[in-house]
Amino acid sequence: MIKTKGINHIALVCRDMKETVRFYTEVLNMPLFKTVQLPDGGQHFFFDCGGGNAIAFFWWKDAPPSAPGIASVRKFPFDAKTAVGSMNHLAFDMEEAELEAALDRLAEAGVEHTHAVLNHDDSPRGYSPEMHEGVFVRSVYFTDPNGIMLEFAATTKQFGPEDVAHEPASAQEPA
Incomplete structure (x- = not known):
C-alpha cells in the first residue's frame, strides 16, 4: 500500500531566477534552502514555504515562453x-x-x-x-x-x- 505524508514540493518554471528569488525571499519571506546547478545549464532552487513544505523553481535560458490562458491564468483571479x-x-x-x-x-x-x-x-x-x-x-x-x-x-x-x-x-x- 502506498502511504504519503503530504506534499514534499511543487516544481514550477520561472523566467528569471534572480527575480524569483527576490520575490519569494523578500516579499513572501520564504527562505531559499537549496540551489542546484543543472548539467544542461539550468538551475533548480528550493524555498521553504512552511510546515515542512517547499516550492521549487526550474530556470532554463531556452525555456519555452509562458502561455497565459493555456498553462497559466489569463487574468487573475476570475479568468482562471x-x-x-x-x-x-x-x-x-x-x-x-x-x-x-x-x-x-x-x-x-x-x-x-x-x-x-x-x-x-x-x-x-x-x-x-x-x-x-x-x-x-x-x-x-x-x-x-x-x-x-x-x-x-x-x-x-x-x-x-x-x-x-x-x-x-x-x-x-x-x-
Whole structure:
C-alpha cells in the first residue's frame, strides 16, 4: 500500500531566477534552502514555504515562453480557466488572523492582488463579500513575477460528509 505524508514540493518554471528569488525571499519571506546547478545549464532552487513544505523553481535560458490562458491564468483571479494538465494555482495555508497583514505586505511590495479577503462559500457565485457561517475558506489571490497565480488560504470550518454533495462530472456527459 502506498502511504504519503503530504506534499514534499511543487516544481514550477520561472523566467528569471534572480527575480524569483527576490520575490519569494523578500516579499513572501520564504527562505531559499537549496540551489542546484543543472548539467544542461539550468538551475533548480528550493524555498521553504512552511510546515515542512517547499516550492521549487526550474530556470532554463531556452525555456519555452509562458502561455497565459493555456498553462497559466489569463487574468487573475476570475479568468482562471487553464488547460488540462496545467497547474491552475498554488495555495499556501495561512492562519485567518494573518490574511489582512498579508494584504498590506503585498500592497507595500507593489504586488497586484485582490484588495480584499475573498470569502468562499457555497452560493451560486462561490464567494461572499461578508463573512458568514457558510464560508469555508478565506483567500487572498496574487501573482508572482512569472504570472503564476498564488493564494493565501485560511480554512474556516471543519469539513464533514455534507460537504461532498455533488456528483463528479464527466467529459462524456453534460455537467
